[in-house]
Amino acid sequence: MAKFKLAFEENFDYTGKPNPDIWTYQVGPKWANNEKQCYVDFDDNCYVKDGALHIIATKTNDLGCPYYSSRLMTKDKKHFQYGRFVVRAKMPQGRGSWPAVWFLGTTKEHRWPAMGEIDLLEYAGNRPNQVTCAIHTETYNHKIDTHKGSTYPMTDLAGEFHDYILEWTPEHLSFQVDYHEILKVEKQPGDTFKEWPFDQPYYMIVNLAVGGWYAGDIQDADLPFHFEVAFIRHFELIEA
Template identity: 40%
Template sequence: MRPLALLLIFSLNVYAACQQKEGTTPAPAVSTPTPPTSPKEYTFSDTPTWQDEFEYSGKPDPAKWGYELGGSGWGNNELQNYTNNLENAQVKDGHLVITARKETSGNRQFSSARLLTKGKGDFLYGKIEVKAKLPTGVGTWPAIWMLASDSNYGTQYWPDNGEIDIMEHVGFDQNNVHANIHTKAFNHSIGTNKGNNIIVPTASTEFHVYSCEWKPDYMAFAVDGKEYFRFERNSGYNWTQWPFDRKQFLLLNIAVGGNWGGQKGVDENIFPQSMIVDYVRVYELVEKK
């Protein structure tokens, strides 16, 4: 290359460098913006994808229900021993009947049953409906609730992995039905649990449908279709506030006494007491079309 050409190229490069130092920046590359994604909308399947209508007799269907057993107090100083005896959990006349009894059972003076669907019905989102008639009497503590199928978060199974209480009722506060959620950040042991309650005047004399609509961004709890508590997933939440993006299983039980159920003592003259369940239905979460 000739010296004159080399000199010309050198001069142009020096000019460009000087312009850069003086604050002139090159124009940014042009890119096509990505259109915003509309948030997905969800509903639930028209028919249940898991259910038990209890149209049989004998022990609860072993393909759908297992038992938790023992009289350890279950972390709440409860007074019952959970068994798999027919006298404590029986299907008859189209209903599941869970019965708490005043009798020596294991190391306890009360017996009852705690059924669960773990490994047989584990759910991520959906609408859960349980039609039930509740026991009555001071000292009873029936519950329809859910726990995590696996330990995915934190160092403790509970409360780190969450609990969903679809229905709780304590006999000393008759007809006052509660729904709650528990997580590492929100739980009763530190006084931060989230929940609400509703008066159901015929909770122990008539059947009512207790339900939870569980979606990726909220849970809505209702009695007979009337919503009374909603827990929404805040955009800033992490797993300590919302661990509810993993599977949970369903539990049905009657506890006796305990930290909450036994606050006003236990009336031993009321037993046996039963929670009668007409059906359990789970509707799958589906994306709206």
């Protein structure tokens, strides 16, 4: 059985903007997956208060950008390879909301999906009674309908905080909700980088999208959407 030791924690035990030593805002008007938001670094859309990170998606009067939201990443500041990640979060209410906590590979030689993607958590407000997790690689990705993922049914995702967990070793990726495993992807004999790009450093992304292929139709009356993250903890792998 793998053993882990606490190596990093972001408890959001301060007030103001997210810690710039850890987080970088990604901003801009155009994003993948047919998403409708612009990502901004405005205080009203992303802040730390009362022991949590708050990401708020809002309707705007901006003709060039109907929705504002925020997206944070740890690229070039905090990278991870293997370990157990525990993210305590509360999902937003609202049709068209799409929060996610996920990872991308840091390799500069490969673009998506070859670089590898690990989706620890995704949620769609149009399907409020389930969360999903998945991986994407050159061989396994949603563009060619071969990605590996799982759906977990729950009923209080927007009303309560839950622990979303990734256990990542050289041999497997285990996805869990409140320590119940919902997906396990194991490295297979003969796997190459095309199938298993997970032996390299990755960086974390936390964001709240609006609309898009996954989130579905947006109901403006449901905005603002409010995504909360209470903490993020990384336990390094000390014994596989």
